[in-house]
Amino acid sequence: MKFFARTCAALLIAIGLVAPAAAQSDLGRRNVTVMVFSDDADVDTIPRDNRIFNRVITQLQETMNLRGFQVFDETSTTMGFTDVNRTRRTDAEFLEISRSVTPRINVAVIFQIYASVVRSEHANILRPKVRIAGRMLNVHSGQFIGAFEVAEFPLQPLPRSCTDSECLLETIGAEARMIANALGETLADKLEGFVVADEAAGAEGTAVAATAAAAPAPDCAGMPDTFVLRFREFDDDQINQFEPIMSKFGCYTGHATLRSMRGLVEYTYNTSSGDGRMSRNLRLLLDYLGTKGTVAQTGNVFDVTQIRTR
Incomplete structure (x- = not known):
């Protein structure tokens, strides 16, 4: 017996x-849970309570979600035990939070936003300047998965009438959203390559x-x-x-x-x-x-x- x-x-x-062989890649992505965080410890970065931040994190979450990963919103899953309005946080705080939530989170996607307005050298032309850097960590092992940065590229000049904060936030936010989409697609590619496909x-x-x-x-x-x-x-x-x-x-x-x-x-x-x-x-x-x-x-x-x- x-x-x-x-x-x-x-x-x-x-x-x-x-x-089934045709579903291996999809299955791998569906088995990966992701949470997106903003690293705003650097005082030169855009903080998480900013309108530009909101557009960037939403776009990153949407991109990762459309690529098949299971994306969980930090505020929704942690509002019962963290201060959801806290800013200027570090990696240590992100990892502790992501290790504490249910369901279990596999990957922390951490990004930084740098945004400003620069004046051209020879003409009185103002251009938005946006740079977003992202990296991914295995939440439980601490293993580095990948990183990428979408640096500034030539952006359209600001209209002469765009001098108030409302216009600046909306204009720079729109540019940042497009950059966030490019960053999200690249990070998704890197994460997809890291995920084990069930072939061999x-x-x-x-x-x-x-x-x-x-x-x-x-x-x-x-x-x-x-x-x-x-x-x-x-x-x-x-x-x-x-x-x-x-x-x-x-x-x-x-x-x-x-x-x-x-x-x-x-x-x-x-x-x-x-x-x-x-x-x-x-x-x-x-x-x-x-x-x-x-x-x-x-x-x-x-x-x-x-x-x-x-």
Whole structure:
């Protein structure tokens, strides 16, 4: 009976779903959650309570959304526990916020807006000058994903009558919106290239042990991620089985030992399976070992503790 249970656990770990080939790229994007932030810590940048900021962030969100990513609005998801009117924030604040919200956010898109009006050298002509820089970070691992900057290019001169703040905000905002669209498309291209397409991933994850037969490759489309797996209260014989089994989990790309001592072993584990599948695989690992235990998750850290009895 125990052999049957272990065989079932092995097969469950190995078996996944394969998306149709034509839908791989779309599936990868749909599995990625994004939140857009304005880095206005530099006093020369446009702050988040500005009309130009509103047009830029809306355009960035719209562009990422139309490209198939799951975009969540910061204000809507954090208004219950943050000051949504706070300005001049840093990266540390963005990451802490994005790690605290539900649903889980994979990518923070962070942008800066620089805008001004310059006078031409030889004629009394005023031109808006806009530059928007953006970068992307993996929220939970801190991994840098990509960056791009849409620098100023020749913009149309301001009308002579455009001297009040209302006209300047509207005119510069319209230019900034177009630049934000170009930035959003480029960042989406970079993120799309970073996302794992489920074409060959998991091809070797078709057997957990000798008891598991070959099975289809699991659905691995989505963000590559790094988890910390911490195993407590396991004996040496059980620990010796961890690495061969974990390397057969679907969507596995690599692992390394962080520390190891009697009764405790800790790994970094690279995968594109997502935390839901990771949690399930760890529970199935306990079943495969024929033992009982708990699986707890805090952020990207999984604590697996064996329940020991006499």
